Amino acid sequence: MQIAASLPAPRPAPTGYDSGLSAAERRRTGAWYTPPALVAHVVANAVGEVRPGEVVSVLDPACGDGRFLLAAASAIEAQGGVALLTGVDIDLGGLRAAGISASSAPVIEAVEADALDHDWGDRRFDVVVGNPPFLSQLASATARRGRSRFGGGPYADAAADFLALSVRSATERGGRVGLVLPLALLTARDAGPIRSSATADADLEWFWWSDDAMFDASVRTCAVGLRRGGHADRSPVRRASGSGFDGLPAVSPPPTSANEHWGWLIADVHGVPEVPAVRSTSTIADHALVTANFRDQYYGLVGAVSDEGDGPPLITTGLIDAGACHWGSRPTRFAKQAFAAPRVDRTGLAPFMQRWADRCLVPKVLVATQTRVLEAVVDEHGAWLPAVPVVRLVPHLDLAPVSVWEVAAVLTSPVASALIAGQSVGSGLSATTMRVSQRTLGALPWPAGPLALAVAALRSGDLIGCGRMVDAAYGVDDVTLLRWWRDGLSHQGVPSGISSV
Ligand SMILES: C[S@@+](CC[C@H](N)C(=O)[O-])C[C@H]1O[C@@H](n2cnc3c(N)ncnc32)[C@H](O)[C@@H]1O
Known part of the structure; x- marks a missing residue:
């Protein structure tokens, strides 16, 4: 189905569609839409520089009311580029609530589907952005039952599967990913294989996190930015934190790591010293x-x-x-x-x-x-x-x-x-x-x-x-x-x- 978005605002106004859902439905689908300031931060970092006339394809695999896509279109068009937008959601009610109609621009290719089950063929996107559902596998209402289809263990949060899907869906030559994720995914055991394959296929470029809850949901969040096609082992990762997006010194992966985890992105802030290379x-x-x-x-x-x-x-x-x-x-x-x-x-x-x-x-x-x-x-x-x-x-x-x-x-x-x-x-x-x-x-x-x-x-x-x-x-x-x-x-x-x- 193709529907069109009403004129994009630089920061799309929240629709409130998510908070209007029943508590059970919200929990089942993880529908907690992203605060506009965080959308703007993720999009600015993930879209980056666009040449005039450049065509940039953008995917949000769990698009809600389309706020990431609209912000990406603004960022691309403001630099003279052309945005091709694709949004997937199991519930397109959010897009409809945003007033997105078939008669206005920019066009969003909207797909009502389970993004993790969708057949993507060999489609790839220049930019993949979004805030996928955080679905704990410990709660019976949200458990997928069994191992993750993307290599994670049985307890890997569904958001980890979206991370794997997003990296796979980005073009191999320079495709960028900007995703909001639960902070616990940095070190969660069952997300380990997904972190490993994400960093095998792409370089971590930037990172944001907040120790305060930025959502109604009581989950601490972070956002990761990856770029495919680089060969930058141990290159520094830009960092910002909190609701003010305050910049922090960049950090490089440590020489010694005793597991595939991303805790090093914030370990120094928690007073944990880096371990030098060990024999x-x-x-x-x-x-x-x-x-x-x-x-x-x-x-x-x-x-x-x-x-x-x-x-x-x-x-x-x-x-x-x-x-x-x-x-x-x-x-x-x-x-x-x-x-x-x-x-x-x-x-x-x-x-x-x-x-x-x-x-x-x-x-x-x-x-x-x-x-x-x-x-x-x-x-x-x-x-x-x-x-x-x-x-x-x-x-x-x-x-x-x-x-x-x-x-x-x-x-x-x-x-x-x-x-x-x-x-x-x-x-x-x-x-x-x-x-x-x-x-x-x-x-x-x-x-x-x-x-x-x-x-x-x-x-x-x-x-x-x-x-x-x-x-x-x-x-x-x-x-x-x-x-x-x-x-x-x-x-x-x-x-x-x-x-x-
Ligand atoms: C955290 S909300 C984010 C929505 C929007 N991207 C935003 O940031 O405001 C998660 C969205 O994922 C959708 N969703 C849940 N499971 C999904 C799935 N398997 N495939 C696609 N969308 C899904 C929910 O309906 C909800 O709109």
């Missing part, structure tokens, strides 16, 4: 089995934990500090109950939990979650059971096995903590809380250098010494990194500041 030829997962406990283990333990009895101690995340376990000396909580020294009655466990306990009661390293820097402790004799969500690492018994002390030492280092912190920003946790998971720990680089001195320091309780030696084994000597990490350990009585560093 490494393997990852933690090459040396140890990393396992997280989930709800099955949580519910499996409920009812079997008490302060009495003589079963194995239960170690909660609150009992773990870097290099220290406070079981028996610090009270803790499990399943909404307070305990002084919780133990697990193994006779009260179901058979699958008995097998789980057998697997856990081996020499291992336990790692706390939701901490400021990594906090790992050694269970040398395999006497403890981890609570949920403590992560455990058991060294592989292969030809060149590493010890539990080496594993704990590697985790007790500025490099390891900064790599994890850099991929935690934007995840919805507080700015100083790291997201520790089986995957993020396993992907950490294992240092190429020797660890004997680091292990000796850790065994003697010298955390700072351990951190310095592990960084040295990574080939890193960076006082900013060391100071940041040391500040993160200050709650353990490690003095902050670097006077002795």
Whole structure:
């Protein structure tokens, strides 16, 4: 179908079509239209310079009331170019509400379809802009059920699929993409493959984000700009933030990244230092089995934990500090109950939990979650059971096995903590809380250098010494990194500041 737009205003007036939808319909389709100032920012960056007479094709794959397309047409025509506009939406009611009729210019090719299912053939566009629906795959009303068709994992937000579609739909020679996305997409695990293929096919050119909600929806947002056809590895990305679109220094991709994430776009603003290039030829997962406990283990333990009895101690995340376990000396909580020294009655466990306990009661390293820097402790004799969500690492018994002390030492280092912190920003946790998971720990680089001195320091309780030696084994000597990490350990009585560093 072809319909035409009424005369474009530089900033199209909001139609209010989205807020008139029922709450359920709005949630199902992710219809929260974009504030005009953000539309203007994305379009100005994505359209860029246009030569007089140049024909520029523009796609918005989730066009709502067409505000991105109209703003793009204005920007192109103001420079003497000719805009060819294509808008797709599962509900063209927004375009109709904008007063777009078949009799006025510029013409919009409007397609009522699911853009992710649409057969695009070999059509490509010079510019792809928009604000796709953010549809969480955790909510049953919006879940696609199953893996993303664009390579993302089962929990990848639908907006990630639109990112993949947009990059694919941009012309290979210089096509530009400007998309509003949930901020969490920078580091979301299941969007990883989509981020990787986006940056394999295109260069990140500019980035905007806001820590305040810019929409009625309570989702923090960002906007990314990519350009296809460049070969600019590690070229700086222009940045702006907030409702004032204030400029910030450009940032380049870091030399060391322990996962395909885009947290580095905002890590410095959250005080996370950059990690220099590290010497490494393997990852933690090459040396140890990393396992997280989930709800099955949580519910499996409920009812079997008490302060009495003589079963194995239960170690909660609150009992773990870097290099220290406070079981028996610090009270803790499990399943909404307070305990002084919780133990697990193994006779009260179901058979699958008995097998789980057998697997856990081996020499291992336990790692706390939701901490400021990594906090790992050694269970040398395999006497403890981890609570949920403590992560455990058991060294592989292969030809060149590493010890539990080496594993704990590697985790007790500025490099390891900064790599994890850099991929935690934007995840919805507080700015100083790291997201520790089986995957993020396993992907950490294992240092190429020797660890004997680091292990000796850790065994003697010298955390700072351990951190310095592990960084040295990574080939890193960076006082900013060391100071940041040391500040993160200050709650353990490690003095902050670097006077002795
Ligand atoms: C966040 S709104 C953005 C609308 C407009 N681009 C803007 O920024 O104001 C998301 C839009 O995506 C549309 N939508 C949801 N799922 C879609 C799909 N699978 N294909 C195309 N459009 C979709 C919704 O109807 C809604 O208009």
